[in-house]
Amino acid sequence: xxxxxxxxxxxxxxxxxxxxxxxRALSAVKGDPRxxxxxxxxxxxxxxxxxxxxxxxxxxxxxxxxxxxxxxxxSAMVPEADVASYGSTQLVMADVRRIADGLDAVARKAxxxxxxxEAMRADLTDMRGRLAEVGxxxxxxxxxxxxxxxxxYRSLSGELRLAMSIAVLxxxxxxxxFALWRINPKQRARNLVEQFTLVLxxxxxxxxxxxxxxxxxxLVIESVHFFKLYDFRDFFFSMTWNPQFRGGSxxxxxxxxxxxxxxxxxxxxxxxxxxxxAAIYLSEYAGKKVRAFAKPAIEILAGIPTIVYGLxxxxxxxxFLRDWFAQPLGLGSSSSSVMTAGLVMGIMLIPFVSSLxxxxxxxxxxxxxxxxxxxxxxxxxxxxxVILPAALPGIxxxxxxxxxxAIGETMIVVMGAGAAAKLDLNPFEAMTTVTVKIVSxxxxxxxxxxxxxxxxxxxxxxxxxxxxALNVVALVIVRKYREQYE
Amino acid sequence: MNDMRIADRTVxxxxxxxxxxxxQVYYGENHALKDVDIDILGGTVTAFIGPSGCGKSTFLRxxxxxxxxxxxxxxxxxxxxxxxxxxxxxxxxxTLRARVGMVFQKPNPFPKSIYDNxxxxxxxxxxxxxxxxLDQVVETSLKKAALWNxxxxxxxxxxxxxxxxxxxxxxxxxxxxxxxxxxxxDEPCSALDPIATAQVEELIDELRSQxxxxxxxxxxxxxxxxSQRTAFFHLGNLVEYGETGQIFTNPQDPRTESxxxxxxx
Numbered sequence: 001x002x003x004x005x006x007x008x009x010x011x012x013x014x015x016x017x018x019x020x021x022x023x024r025a026l027s028a029v030k031g032d033p034r035x036x037x038x039x040x041x042x043x044x045x046x047x048x049x050x051x052x053x054x055x056x057x058x059x060x061x062x063x064x065x066x067x068x069x070x071x072x073x074x075s076a077m078v079p080e081a082d083v084a085s086y087g088s089t090q091l092v093m094a095d096v097r098r099i100a101d102g103l104d105a106v107a108r109k110a111x112x113x114x115x116x117x118e119a120m121r122a123d124l125t126d127m128r129g130r131l132a133e134v135g136x137x138x139x140x141x142x143x144x145x146x147x148x149x150x151x152x153y154r155s156l157s158g159e160l161r162l163a164m165s166i167a168v169l170x171x172x173x174x175x176x177x178f179a180l181w182r183i184n185p186k187q188r189a190r191n192l193v194e195q196f197t198l199v200l201x202x203x204x205x206x207x208x209x210x211x212x213x214x215x216x217x218x219l220v221i222e223s224v225h226f227f228k229l230y231d232f233r234d235f236f237f238s239m240t241w242n243p244q245f246r247g248g249s250x251x252x253x254x255x256x257x258x259x260x261x262x263x264x265x266x267x268x269x270x271x272x273x274x275x276x277x278a279a280i281y282l283s284e285y286a287g288k289k290v291r292a293f294a295k296p297a298i299e300i301l302a303g304i305p306t307i308v309y310g311l312x313x314x315x316x317x318x319x320f321l322r323d324w325f326a327q328p329l330g331l332g333s334s335s336s337s338v339m340t341a342g343l344v345m346g347i348m349l350i351p352f353v354s355s356l357x358x359x360x361x362x363x364x365x366x367x368x369x370x371x372x373x374x375x376x377x378x379x380x381x382x383x384x385x386v387i388l389p390a391a392l393p394g395i396x397x398x399x400x401x402x403x404x405x406a407i408g409e410t411m412i413v414v415m416g417a418g419a420a421a422k423l424d425l426n427p428f429e430a431m432t433t434v435t436v437k438i439v440s441x442x443x444x445x446x447x448x449x450x451x452x453x454x455x456x457x458x459x460x461x462x463x464x465x466x467x468x469a470l471n472v473v474a475l476v477i478v479r480k481y482r483e484q485y486e
Numbered sequence: 487m488n489d490m491r492i493a494d495r496t497v498x499x500x501x502x503x504x505x506x507x508x509x510q511v512y513y514g515e516n517h518a519l520k521d522v523d524i525d526i527l528g529g530t531v532t533a534f535i536g537p538s539g540c541g542k543s544t545f546l547r548x549x550x551x552x553x554x555x556x557x558x559x560x561x562x563x564x565x566x567x568x569x570x571x572x573x574x575x576x577x578x579x580x581t582l583r584a585r586v587g588m589v590f591q592k593p594n595p596f597p598k599s600i601y602d603n604x605x606x607x608x609x610x611x612x613x614x615x616x617x618x619x620l621d622q623v624v625e626t627s628l629k630k631a632a633l634w635n636x637x638x639x640x641x642x643x644x645x646x647x648x649x650x651x652x653x654x655x656x657x658x659x660x661x662x663x664x665x666x667x668x669x670x671x672d673e674p675c676s677a678l679d680p681i682a683t684a685q686v687e688e689l690i691d692e693l694r695s696q697x698x699x700x701x702x703x704x705x706x707x708x709x710x711x712x713s714q715r716t717a718f719f720h721l722g723n724l725v726e727y728g729e730t731g732q733i734f735t736n737p738q739d740p741r742t743e744s745x746x747x748x749x750x751x
Binding site: 287365367368369370371372373374375376377378381385386389390 | 550552555557580581582583584585587588589590592594595596597598606607610611657660661664
């Protein structure tokens with residue numbers, strides 16, 4: 001039975017359990033739900049949960065553990081000498097699994113039964129040829145020990161699958177019966193459902209946290225591989241970025257970090273003042289009608305895909321800046337420049353800053369405004385001296401969110417700033433950022449285990465550390481002002 | 487009610503500080519205030535009493551044009567401060583509000599330090615020339631508001647960290663730091679406990695030597711305790727206005743009598 005089918009059966013049982021549980025609860029009080037501790041539906045849910053949750057948990061655990069257990073059992077069957085000819089245990093196991101899958105097709109094609117399949121021998125039959133006929137291409141001839149392992153793998157996995165089906169269904173039925181048996185008018189089914197809800201909610205937040213740790217973990221692992229191949233001093237202290245296909249590359253971090261910070265800085269220089277002032281206008285000055293139109297209109301900017309912004313940078317802004325600023329000022333002749341990417345990214349970030357700040361400014365109590373107006377302050381004095389300080393923690397949060405976006409942005413930089421890693425102060429020079437180089441290093445032609453590719457992970461980790469540091473700084477700032485203001 | 491105390495008190499002056507003639511206020515279609523005529527006397531505490539929704543707060547907010555900040559509000563009629571129409575185009579509502587200060591129902595200190603809260607008005611109006619002078623204004627205002635002794639050692643602590651009663655006295659200090667001529671108070675004690683209320687009431691009595699004070703209150707005892715003049719509003723009309731003792735002991739209008747004896751409200 002496939003996992004999908006088992007899940008369906010378990011859910012079907014659970015629905016049945018819901019109906020039965022509800023009926024049983026009602027019949028226990030002769031149809032008068034007022035004497036029950038909880039509403040009848042809660043008894044139904046308690047049976048549903050007891051049926052579905054343990055069974056599905058068992059199913060998931062089994063599905064995770066089975067391949068691991070099977071692999072370690074089967075790989076022990078292949079002697080060291082044969083493993084050596086394949087290169088690694090992983091490669092052996094890959095072949096074992098493919099042969100095991102192929103065996104079914106071979107048996108079907110040759111009209112063999114289980115006994116016949118069992119009798120096949122690698123040293124007598126051309127297993128590689130027969131497997132190739134059914135579409136399973138192998139890199140080398142099949143060694144007897146590997147074929148035995150594959151047979152074992154095949155039969156064991158079949159047995160285990162059957163055992164899993166039985167175990168899961170048994171668990172479901174047992175849960176159903178147990179929960180039905182428990183039902184009585186005094187049982188606190190409502191509290192049970194409440195507890196389950198709590199676990200469910202906590203579990204979901206755990207998934208988010210665990211995923212973050214998982215991502216960081218995988219980054220760290222690959223970065224460690226990178227630093228085994230490449231000296232960390234060269235990575236952290238070298239000022240040149242010059243990857244070579246044949247090795248001997250200079251993979252210095254700083255030109256990329258500089259590009260990232262420079263582009264982000266210009267983007268924030270554009271987006272923070274414009275966004276903040278737009279937010280102040282919308283929340284403090286604009287009438288209802290203007291606000292109803294302008295706020296969604298600004299937020300449309302946030303809905304434009306970054307690749308479209310990239311096109312805008314490439315086709316419009318880049319050439320414009322080159323022809324009207326860079327060349328007349330003698331600062332360069334490249335249409336890809338930090339300025340182009342920064343400006344366009346700044347425009348992209350305006351709605352982030354304005355929309356969040358607008359909400360935050362609106363949350364400042366009206367009594368603050370009244371107090372200030374009552375003392376004879378004008379609107380702009382009130383905004384500057386009362387509202388902005390009160391809203392500051394939230395505004396800092398909005399700005400740092402925008403900064404994180406700017407640091408992580410890729411598309412606009414590829415199309416607006418170019419791909420040359422340079423340490424330069426001239427904003428009309430082409431530069432590049434960490435994210436762009438991650439893409440180009442990972443999609444390059446070099447083999448995966450080379451420092452030229454693995455450097456992408458070290459760069460990713462660096463980027464992660466940057467945004468993490470940014471968030472920590474944000475938290476510190478917000479907390480400092482909170483203490484002062486609340 | 488301490489009737490003896492009321493009888494003892496006399497009105498300090500008879501000069502009208504503010505005069506209102508035929509004031510009408512509309513909130514959209516709602517006619518909130520109908521044809522109010524009143525003279526607010528200098529150096530006097532005037533209490534506005536009346537049931538909820540009777541227009542007393544609305545009228546108070548007309549006196550420093552705070553209703554301008556409400557988009558749907560329309561004010562008709564004439565209100566004069568020292569003989570000058572405050573709704574005249576030549577009058578800047580911002581400067582007017584510096585002359586007619588306001589204290590609100592809920593304490594609303596700014597999220598700034600105690601010092602900065604009090605210094606806010608003098609700073610934006612440029613009332614002081616030097617830091618020393620500003621320090622002096624802050625100190626005097628806090629002293630007048632009877633808060634100085636409690637906060638003099640922590641002037642740079644946040645104003646929001648004070649207790650409710652202290653916060654309200656801080657708001658009063660903030661309002662008097664701009665040296666207004668009239669001080670409007672919109673139920674200043676409704677969020678305070680009896681002890682803080684007593685402190686604020688005592689303060690109001692002292693303030694009347696420097697400003698005209700107008701106080702909106704739901705507590706008739708409070709009106710009787712602190713004011714020399716009382717105006718009774720009902721359903722948007724000014725029903726009766728006169729000396730506090732007169733209003734509470736011998737009201738002319740049957741509605742006033744019903745209200746102060748608790749039959750309508």
